Amino acid sequence: MQITKNKVQKRFLSFVLLSFVLCPAHATYAAPSHCLTMYGACKYAADFTHFDYVNPAAPKGGDVKLAEGGTFDSLNPFILKGVKAPAIEGLFDTLMVPSFDEPETMYGLIAQSVDVADDRGSVTFTLNPAARWHDGQPITAQDVLFSFQTLKEKGEPKYQITYALIDRVEQTGPRAVTFYFKEKGNRELPLIAAGLPILPKHYYDTHEFDKTTPSIASMPFSPNFANRYAAI
Numbered sequence: 001m002q003i004t005k006n007k008v009q010k011r012f013l014s015f016v017l018l019s020f021v022l023c024p025a026h027a028t029y030a031a032p033s034h035c036l037t038m039y040g041a042c043k044y045a046a047d048f049t050h051f052d053y054v055n056p057a058a059p060k061g062g063d064v065k066l067a068e069g070g071t072f073d074s075l076n077p078f079i080l081k082g083v084k085a086p087a088i089e090g091l092f093d094t095l096m097v098p099s100f101d102e103p104e105t106m107y108g109l110i111a112q113s114v115d116v117a118d119d120r121g122s123v124t125f126t127l128n129p130a131a132r133w134h135d136g137q138p139i140t141a142q143d144v145l146f147s148f149q150t151l152k153e154k155g156e157p158k159y160q161i162t163y164a165l166i167d168r169v170e171q172t173g174p175r176a177v178t179f180y181f182k183e184k185g186n187r188e189l190p191l192i193a194a195g196l197p198i199l200p201k202h203y204y205d206t207h208e209f210d211k212t213t214p215s216i217a218s219m220p221f222s223p224n225f226a227n228r229y230a231a232i
Contacts, residue, residue, distance in 0.1 A: 032113035032115040032124075033114055033116075034113060035106065036105065036106045036107075038104035038105070038191065043099065043101070051100070052101060053101055068086040070083070071083065072084055072086065075088055075212060075213060076088075076210075076214060078156065078197070078209075079155060079156055079209070079212070080156040080157070091218070092197045093110050094109060094196060094197050094198065095108075095111040095125050095193070095194045095195070095198065096108055096109055096111055096125075096191075097109045106194050106195070110127060110131045110139055110198055110218070111126065111127055111128065111194065112126050112127060112175075114194065116190050119185065120184055120185050120189070121181055121183075121184040121185075122178050123179050123193055124178040125144070125176065125193075125194070126173065127139060127140070127141060127144070127175040127177070129175065131218070133216050134216045134218065134219045135216050139198060139218060141173075141174075141175060141177045143198050143201045144196070144198060145170070146199060146201035147196060147199040147201075148196060149169075150199060151197075154210055165181055165182045165183060166181060166193060167182045168180050200215055203216050
């Protein structure tokens, strides 16, 4: 079967036009914003109390038993060494958390707000002053810088791949950190930055990162804030 150059051009043009029809409008942001999204507008307003799929009145207490096949010999989810305990990464919060009833959309967790540069060459997160580690220490901008540098340099290889297009991270305010990207206009990079798991710098100042032992974890800011995401 022979396909002429003219037919190929027509099919390509049809594909491009169809893509514009099917894809939602690119996201636009107020500065700063409580959320990030790749398409359109965020579903939830800044003062939302909980995701629609969360039950804020979920009963407290009791026991839960979960099954997992296999075994483990590591409580450090960030290094290549050892077999990780199932779901152990859940002990460490990220800057923002995804919404499960919207495509490619995230809301503030450790980050209180987010500001995307007009050219999408950088994104700035302002940390929630209530964010704490399990030992009561505040989560700081230095923790964010430490997390990015440590995961890229000493974490398992997937972090080098995930953050390859992030050029650097700098503290740009008392509670603000800015991620600078190697390319502009990429709508996914701010969400990738928002998914960075945050590690406790003050803990690793006196402990080795590349051990299979656990570190201290982040904790809910308050019962009401935790109800946004965690109650089921």
